[in-house]
Amino acid sequence: MSVIRFLRGIIKPYIIVFKHAISKPHTIKYPYERLMFSDGYRGRISLRFEKCIGCGLCSRTCPNRAIEMVEIEGEKHSFPQINFGRCSFCCLCVDVCPRGALFSDEVVELSVIKRDDLIYHPYKLSNPQPLESILKDLKKTITVQIEDGRLSYTLLRRREENV
Amino acid sequence: MIISWGPQHPISGQFRIILETDGENVLKLTPDIGFTHRGIEKILENRTFLQGIVPVERLSMLDTANFLLAYVRAVEEIAEVDVPPRAKYIRTILCEISRINSHLYALGLIAEACGGYPAIFLWTVADRELFLDVAEMLTGTRWSYSFFIPGGVRRDIPSGFKEKVLEVLDYFEGRLETYRDSWLENELFKRRARGVGELPLDKAVTLGAAGPTLRGSGFRFDTRKDEPYEAYEDLDFKLVSMEEGDSYARTMVRYLEMVESVKIIREAIENIPEGRFRVRVPMRVPEGEAYVRVETARGEVGLHMITDGSIKPYRVKINSPSLRNLYVLSRMPEFSRLLVADVPVVLWSFDPWFLDADR
Amino acid sequence: MLIDEILGWIKLNLKDLIQIVLFPGIAFILIFAVAATWFERKYLAHSMLRIGPLHTGRVAGWLQIIADFIKLTGKEVITPRNVNVFLFNLLPVLSVCTSAIAVAFIPFSSDWIIYEGNGISLLLFFAAASLTPYITLMLGWISNNKYSIIGAMRVSYVYISAEIPAFLAAMGVAIMAGSFSLIDIVEAQSRIPFLIPQILGFIVFFIAFLAEVERVPFDIPVAEQEIVAGWRTEYSGINFGVTMMMDYIPLCTWTLLFVTLYLGGYQGPLIFASQTLSNFFWILLKFSLVIVVILLFRSVFPRLRMDQTLRLTWKYLTPAAFLNLIITAIIAYYYPDLFGLIGAS
Ligand code: SF4
Ligand code: SF4
Numbered sequence: 001m002s003v004i005r006f007l008r009g010i011i012k013p014y015i016i017v018f019k020h021a022i023s024k025p026h027t028i029k030y031p032y033e034r035l036m037f038s039d040g041y042r043g044r045i046s047l048r049f050e051k052c053i054g055c056g057l058c059s060r061t062c063p064n065r066a067i068e069m070v071e072i073e074g075e076k077h078s079f080p081q082i083n084f085g086r087c088s089f090c091c092l093c094v095d096v097c098p099r100g101a102l103f104s105d106e107v108v109e110l111s112v113i114k115r116d117d118l119i120y121h122p123y124k125l126s127n128p129q130p131l132e133s134i135l136k137d138l139k140k141t142i143t144v145q146i147e148d149g150r151l152s153y154t155l156l157r158r159r160e161e162n163v
Numbered sequence: 164m165i166i167s168w169g170p171q172h173p174i175s176g177q178f179r180i181i182l183e184t185d186g187e188n189v190l191k192l193t194p195d196i197g198f199t200h201r202g203i204e205k206i207l208e209n210r211t212f213l214q215g216i217v218p219v220e221r222l223s224m225l226d227t228a229n230f231l232l233a234y235v236r237a238v239e240e241i242a243e244v245d246v247p248p249r250a251k252y253i254r255t256i257l258c259e260i261s262r263i264n265s266h267l268y269a270l271g272l273i274a275e276a277c278g279g280y281p282a283i284f285l286w287t288v289a290d291r292e293l294f295l296d297v298a299e300m301l302t303g304t305r306w307s308y309s310f311f312i313p314g315g316v317r318r319d320i321p322s323g324f325k326e327k328v329l330e331v332l333d334y335f336e337g338r339l340e341t342y343r344d345s346w347l348e349n350e351l352f353k354r355r356a357r358g359v360g361e362l363p364l365d366k367a368v369t370l371g372a373a374g375p376t377l378r379g380s381g382f383r384f385d386t387r388k389d390e391p392y393e394a395y396e397d398l399d400f401k402l403v404s405m406e407e408g409d410s411y412a413r414t415m416v417r418y419l420e421m422v423e424s425v426k427i428i429r430e431a432i433e434n435i436p437e438g439r440f441r442v443r444v445p446m447r448v449p450e451g452e453a454y455v456r457v458e459t460a461r462g463e464v465g466l467h468m469i470t471d472g473s474i475k476p477y478r479v480k481i482n483s484p485s486l487r488n489l490y491v492l493s494r495m496p497e498f499s500r501l502l503v504a505d506v507p508v509v510l511w512s513f514d515p516w517f518l519d520a521d522r
Numbered sequence: 523m524l525i526d527e528i529l530g531w532i533k534l535n536l537k538d539l540i541q542i543v544l545f546p547g548i549a550f551i552l553i554f555a556v557a558a559t560w561f562e563r564k565y566l567a568h569s570m571l572r573i574g575p576l577h578t579g580r581v582a583g584w585l586q587i588i589a590d591f592i593k594l595t596g597k598e599v600i601t602p603r604n605v606n607v608f609l610f611n612l613l614p615v616l617s618v619c620t621s622a623i624a625v626a627f628i629p630f631s632s633d634w635i636i637y638e639g640n641g642i643s644l645l646l647f648f649a650a651a652s653l654t655p656y657i658t659l660m661l662g663w664i665s666n667n668k669y670s671i672i673g674a675m676r677v678s679y680v681y682i683s684a685e686i687p688a689f690l691a692a693m694g695v696a697i698m699a700g701s702f703s704l705i706d707i708v709e710a711q712s713r714i715p716f717l718i719p720q721i722l723g724f725i726v727f728f729i730a731f732l733a734e735v736e737r738v739p740f741d742i743p744v745a746e747q748e749i750v751a752g753w754r755t756e757y758s759g760i761n762f763g764v765t766m767m768m769d770y771i772p773l774c775t776w777t778l779l780f781v782t783l784y785l786g787g788y789q790g791p792l793i794f795a796s797q798t799l800s801n802f803f804w805i806l807l808k809f810s811l812v813i814v815v816i817l818l819f820r821s822v823f824p825r826l827r828m829d830q831t832l833r834l835t836w837k838y839l840t841p842a843a844f845l846n847l848i849i850t851a852i853i854a855y856y857y858p859d860l861f862g863l864i865g866a867s
Contacts, residue, residue: 009350010823016345017282017822021569026289029576038296040318042303063214090217090309095317104303166668174747187672187828278747278825279738285570351739351823354830503672504827507747 031137041106042091045082049126051101054078058093058102067093072122079122084110109134166503170198174276174507178517182506189501194489200521207479212238212313212448215476220307222483222519225268227307228254228261229459230519233466234479236392238313241451241470242444248394249438250315255394256328256431257301257310259424260294263335265460266417266424267291269514273414274346276507277355283346290338293331300324313448315441325432332425339422347418356411360509361499362491363408370491373484374462375420376513378404379413386458397434400427410512417514446474461485461514485520488513541636545802551622555770560587562817569821591763599759605666613664614757614764617657621768624650624775629705631788631801641703644696647779648689651734654772655681658743661765662753673752676828677743683835684733684740690843691723691730694850695783704779708787715786722846724784726839731780733831735773738820742828773813781808 028035037043054077059067066086069078080093080102094102105128112118132138166182169175177198183191206218219234220227232254239246246254271287295305300321302310310317346352362372367380377384383404387395403419405412450472456465462484471477492513495501501509532539541547560575564582567574575583601607626636627643627650639646655677662674696702698720699710710716717724733740744752754765781787782805790804826834 006350009348009353013345013349013822014818016341017569018818020282020286020571021565021818021821023571025568025573026292026571027573029573038300038303039321040303041299061213063210063217088217088307088309089304090307091303092213092217092309164668172750186675274824276747278741278745279823280566280820281824282566282570282821285572289571345822349823351826355824355827502827502829504742504745504748504825 031135034135034138037106040104042089042094042104044084044107044110044128045087045089045091045094045102045104045125046128047080047122047125048101048103049079049122051099052077052079052122053099053101055098056080057096057098061092061096062087063090063092064088070122080125081119081121082125083119085115085118107131107134168506169195174272174511176515176517177521178515180506180510182503184503187502187504189496189503189506192493192496192501192506194493196486196489196517196520198521199518203522204479204481207234207476209475211446211474212444212476213446215479216309216312217307220309222481222522223265223459223461223485223516224307224518225516226261226265226460228257228310229457230464231309231311232258232393233455233457233459233464233481234468235311235313236455236457237453237466237468237479238444238448238476240453240455241468242313242448244314244442244444246315247439247442248436249319250440251393252431252435253301253316253320253440254311255398256428256435257298257308257316258393259428259431260298261308262460263421263424264291264294265514266421267294269417269460269511270342270346270414272514273356273410273508273511274352276511277352281346283342286338286342290335293335297324297328297331300327312441312444314444315439317441319440320435328428328432332429336422336425339418339425343418347415353411355508356414356512357407357409359410359505360495360501360512361407361409362495363498366494366498367408367491370494371487372462372491373487374458374460375413375416376488376491377462378402379416379512380408381406386456386463390456392455392457394431395427398427398430400430410508413512413514447472448474459484461516461519462488464519481519481522483519483522485515485517489515489520538636541634546625546628546630546634546636548622551625551771551774554774555767556587556591558770558773558813558817559766560584561813562820563587565814565817566821569818594763595760597759599761600756602666602756605664605756609660609664611761613657613661614761614768617654617661617768618764618771620657621651621654621771621775623653625778626650627704628775628778628782629708629787630805631798632705632709634798634801635705638703638705641701641706643704644692644702644707647704647775648685648692651772651775651779652681652685654768658753658768662743665753665756667756669749669751669755670753672749673743673745673755676745676749677753679828680733680736680740680742680831683832684730684839687726687835687839687843688730688734690840690847691720691727692779692783694720694723694843694846697847697850697854700854704782704787708782708789711786712789715784715789717784717786720784720846720850722842723850726843726846727780727784730835730839731776732816732819733835735776736769737773737816739823739826740831741825742831745825747825777809777812777816778805781805781812785812 056069058080059069064086066083067080070081071078091104094104164184166184167179168182169179170177179195181193181195182189203218203222207215210218215234216231220231222230267287267290271284274281274283298308299305301324302308302318362376362380364380364382367377368382381404383402385402388402400423403416403423405416448470450470452469454465454467456463464484465482467480468476469478492510495509543549564574575586577583578589579585601610624647627639627647629635658677659674662670662677695707695716698716699707701707736743744754754762757765785808788801788805790800792800793803794800
C-alpha cells in the first residue's frame with residue numbers, strides 16, 4: 001500500500017509538471033507586448049498646468065519630499081516640481097490637491113540615463129510623453145484574464161487591443 | 164568548521180547565518196541580521212499620520228496591507244474614530260489578498276530551498292499575478308498599496324470588482340489543488356521536510372514563536388480569532404493548526420491558511436455593507452497611547468504608538484514576527500538535529516522576512 | 523615523402539579518425555553538451571510557464587548558449603589564494619577528457635565503435651567512467667574553500683555508493699548476454715530489450731545512474747541552496763564553463779550506456795537504406811527520449827539529503843542489485859533455455 005502511495009507521489013507530480021511544460025507559457029514579451037493596467041493606475045504623475053493654484057499642499061503632503069515648489073518667471077505663483085527618483089507613487093499628492101491639478105496615468109516607463117533627468121520641471125510635468133512614443137516597439141497590449149474553467153493555465157490568456 | 168552562510172548565497176536573502184558545523188551536522192546557528200536596517204521607527208516619528216502609511220509598508224513588501232493596518236488602527240484608536248463597516252470589509256479583503264500573496268511566495272520559496280529547480284516556484288509567482296491584478300483594480304497599484312488611511316480606505320470598490328474577484332478565486336482554488344498534488348504530496352518533498360527542524364509545543368511557546376510557526380507546533384492561536392479586528396468578527400473561518408511542529412507542518416499550515424483566506428474573501432465580498440468608506444480624522448491626533456495587534460502572514464505584529472498631540476507620532480515601536488521567529492531558529496540546534504542540507508529548508512519554513520526583522 | 527605518408531596513414535585509418543573526431547567522438551559530445559544545455563533551458567522554462575532564451579539567433583534563442591560561452595571566455599579567471607595554480611587550471615580540462623573517454627566503448631552500430639575492447643568493453647566503460655569522480659574530488663579539495671571541500675566529500679560519498687549498485691545491475695545484463703562486450707549485449711537484445719527480463723536491474727541502474735550523473739534528485743555535490751555550487755564554487759570564467767560542461771558529458775556517456783544495456787542500444791527496424799544509418803537513428807532516438815525524461819526531474823523533485831541518498835543506495839539499491847544478480851545467475855545456470863526464448867544467448 002505504501003509502495004503504491006509512494007509511486008503515486010512520484011509519478012503524479014511528474015505528469016502535472018509535464019502538462020505545464022507543454023502548455024502555453026505566461027511570459028509577456030515586454031517591449032513588444034505590454035500588460036495594460038486598470039483605470040486609476042498609480043503611475044507617472046502629471047500636472048494640469050492651468051488648474052494649479054500654487055497652494056503647495058501636494059508638496060507638504062508628499063511623504064518622500066519628492067515635490068518642490070518652484071517659481072516660474074512670468075507666472076504669479078509657484079508650481080510643483082517632482083523628483084521621480086524619490087517618488088514612491090503613493091499618489092497622496094493627487095488625492096490631496098484641492099483643484100484636481102495633478103493626475104496619474106499608467107505609464108511606468110520612466111527610466112533615464114542621468115539621475116537629474118528624473119526631476120520633472122512643471123513644464124515637463126504638464127506635457128506628459130505618451131506611451132507610444134516611449135515604447136516604440138510596442139505591438140500589442142494585454143490584460144490577463146481567466147476565460148472559463150478552473151485548473152487550466154492555457155486558458156489564462158490575453159485579450160488583444162489596439163494601442 | 165565555521166561557515167558563513169549568506170548574505171551572498173543563492174537562497175539566504177539579505178541575511179547571514181553563521182553555522183558551526185561538524186562535517187554535515189550543525190552544532191550552532193547564529194542568525195546575523197541588520198543588513199537592511201533603515202530605521203523605520205525613527206522615520207515614522209518624522210512623518211505626519213497620513214504620510215506614515217508609506218514608510219510603514221516598507222517593513223514587509225510582500226504583506227504590505229497587514230502591516231499598514233496595524234499603524235492605521237493605532238492612529239484610529241488614539242483618535243477614537245469609528246471606521247465605517249464598509250471600510251472594514253474592504254480592509255479585510257485586501258488584507259487577505261495580501262496574506263495569500265505572501266503565503267504563495269513562501270510556498271514557492273520553500274520549494275526552492277529544498278533544492279532542484281522546482282517549477283512550482285514560478286507557478287506561484289504567476290498565480291500571484293492574478294491577485295496583484297485584483298489589488299491593482301481596487302487600489303491602483305500592484306505591490307505596496309498605501310491604501311488604508313486613518314479613518315477608512317482611499318477608494319471605494321470599483322464596478323466589476325466582485326465578479327473579477329470571484330473569477331480569480333474560482334481559478335485559484337483549482338490551482339491550490341495543483342500545488343497540493345505536485346508539491347505537498349510529492350513524496351520526495353515529504354522526505355525532505357517531515358521531521359526536519361521539529362519545534363515542540365513547549366519550546367515554541369517559551370521561545371516566543373509567531374504565526375504559522377507557532378500554529379505548526381499545535382498552539383491554536385491567531386489574533387484574528389483571539390482579538391477580532393475589522394470584519395473578522397462577522398466572518399466564519401477556521402483556525403488552522405497542525406500538531407507535528409516540523410517544516411512540513413509549517414508549510415501545510417500556510418497552505419491551509421490560503422484555503423481559509425479564499426473562503427474569507429468570498430464571504431466578505433458577498434456580505435459587503437453599503438455606506439461610506441471613509442470618515443474624517445483630524446490632522447492633530449490627541450495625546451494618547453495605543454497598542455494594537457494584527458495577524459500578518461508571518462505572525463502577530465504588535466505596534467505601540469505614543470502621541471503627544473501634534474501632527475506626528477511621538478514614538479512608534481514595532482514588534483515584528485520575523486525577528487521572534489529568527490530567535491527560535493537560533494535556538495533550534497539545542498533541541499532538534501540539523502544537517503547543513505536542512506538549514507535552508509528550516510529557514511524558509513519559518514518564512515522570515517528580513518526587512519521586518521531589521522526594521 | 524612525408525606528406526604522402528601522412529595521407530596514406532589517414533586513408534588507412536579514415537574510419538577511426540571519423541569516429542574519434544566526428545560521430546561518437548569529440549564533435550558529437552561537444553554538440554550534445556551545447557544542445558542539451560539549450561534544450562534544458564528551454565524545457566525547464568516551459569515547465570515553469572516561462573519561455574526561456576528567445577531573441578539571440580532568431581529561432582528559439584539557440585545562439586544564446588554560444589553567446590554565453592563567449593561571454594564566459596571573456597571573463598576574468600580568478601585563482602584563489604594558496605592554491606596550486608597548475609592543478610587548479612588543469613583539473614577541469616582533465617576531468618572533461620576522462621569523462622569523455624567512456625564514449626569510446628559504446629557501439630553505435632555493430633561495426634561503428636571506436637574501440638571494442640577485446641570483449642570487455644562493459645568493464646572498460648566502468649573503469650573509464652569512474653575516473654572522473656577522483657578528479658572532481660581533487661578539484662574541490664584544492665580549491666581551498668569550505669563549500670568546495672564539503673562538495674568534494676559529497677562527491678566521493680555519492681559516487682562510490684551509486685557506482686556499486688550500478689555495476690552490480692550491469693552484471694546481471696552481462697550474465698544474461700553471456701558476454702562483457704557491449705556489442706554482444708546489444709545483439710542479445712535483438713528480440714526483446716533487457717528492460718523486461720531485467721526489470722529489477724533496470725530500476726536499480728536507472729536510480730544509480732541518476733546519482734552518477736549528478737542529476738536531481740541526487741545533485742548533492744553541487745547543491746546550490748546548501749553549499750553555493752559545491753566543488754565548483756571557486757571556478758570562474760572559462761574554467762567555470764568547462765566545469766559546467768562536465769555536467770553534460772557524463773550525462774551523455776551514462777545515458778548511452780543505459781540505452782545500450784536496457785533499451786536495446788542500436789537495435790530497431792530498418793528504416794533507412796543503410797543498416798548503419800538506421801542503427802544510428804535508433805540509438806539517438808532512444809538516447810534523446812531518455813534525456814528528455816530525466817531533464818524534467820529537475821523541475822519536479824527536490825534534492826534528497828546526503829543521508830537519505832546513502833540509505834537508499836546501500837540499504838535498498840545494493841541488495842536489490844544483488845538479488846537481481848543472484849536470480850539471473852541461477853536462471854543462467856539451471857535454466858539456460860529460458861534465455862533462448864527471449865533471444866539471448
Ligand atoms: S505620488 Fe506620493 S511620493 Fe510621489 S510625489 Fe506624489 S505624494 Fe510624493
Ligand atoms: S498641484 Fe494641486 S496641491 Fe499642488 S500646488 Fe497645485 S493646486 Fe496645490
